[in-house]
Ligand SMILES: Nc1ncnc2c1ncn2[C@@H]1O[C@H](COP(=O)(O)OP(=O)(O)OP(=O)(O)O)[C@@H](O)[C@H]1O
Ligand SMILES: CC(C)(CO)[C@@H](O)C(=O)[O-]
């Protein structure tokens with residue numbers, strides 16, 4: 656789903672260039688990996704200013720709008736990476752791609768209460784704002800928007816919600832009623848506030864990405880913002896990176912790998928010619944049995960519409976959600992694309 660890469664940023668008119676923008680844009684930068692390029696660009700423009708520039712951290716809508724207006728006046732383009740914080744390489748891959756597609760990258764860090772159901776992990780969700788800002792500094796982010804309380808995002812009297820109807824019904828939406836209403840609402844607010852050129856999301860949250868794409872199309876947010884999906888970043892052994900991995904004990908961490916094993920067992924069967932969804936799902940379930948404590952779902956759906964399929968013909972996505980101990984993990988794999 657990730658689109659084609661392009662040169663980092665576009666050139667601003669000379670008169671409008673700020674010191675912060677004064678880094679070379681040679682085509683050779685393109686040949687560096689995204690990690691090196693992010694770090695190089697960051698240290699170059701920091702060096703040009705004589706000091707190491709940390710990302711600007713703002714907590715309120717007013718502070719944010721002030722920074723955004725200043726940026727807009729200078730014609731500087733923006734990439735937005737919405738997150739719930741406790742950042743890892745998955746998040747940072749989105750930041751680096753954002754830096755390759757726009758002049759500046761902003762990251763929102765907000766544990767959004769409206770997407771958590773009763774009894775879920777809202778209260779214990781891991782948080783580490785200062786650690787996150789350090790990581791974003793190294794990745795070359797320009798600004799961090801970290802509302803201090805839900806009231807900042809949902810002011811007194813709030814009563815407007817975004818519901819993406821069909822796509823939100825099954826999979827995680829079925830197991831977490833109201834989850835995607837919370838996600839779509841907060842992402843709609845973020846896209847409206849930031850008005851970025853691109854907004855980047857991970858394919859680890861495959862259904863979320865589909866819901867956000869649909870919302871952007873339906874509400875014309877895509878007239879201004881391109882929604883970009885990015886590949887899943889995994890640990891060396893294959894476990895999908897997730898902030899919730901921090902909950903896992905050593906034994907749970909070992910057992911959590913069975914989600915990845917399940918997906919790849921199904922893919923191996925597909926490669927051997929199997930086209931019956933029930934058998935592919937069965938292979939994934941068998942590979943997870945004994946290691947996960949509860950399977951929430953294993954489903955095989957059309958990779959674009961997310962509708963269930965009778966037989967695997969076009970590209971499909973196999974999605975799993977399972978509890979290891981008290982931790983609910985998700986993962987997925989696109990097959991046949
Ligand atoms: N392993 C990953 N690879 C690529 N993108 C990721 C990965 N993990 C998260 N993202 C993306 O980062 C963005 C912010 O996600 P979020 O802050 O919820 O992180 P998370 O690790 O998915 O957390 P959680 O454990 O709550 O699921 C989302 O677009 C998400 O899809
Ligand atoms: C997109 C998001 C930041 C909305 O709160 C969240 O669902 C997430 O981190 O994936």
Ligand code: BAL
Pocket residue numbers: 739770771860
């Ligand atoms: N990355 C998805 C956020 C959530 O599970 O609420």
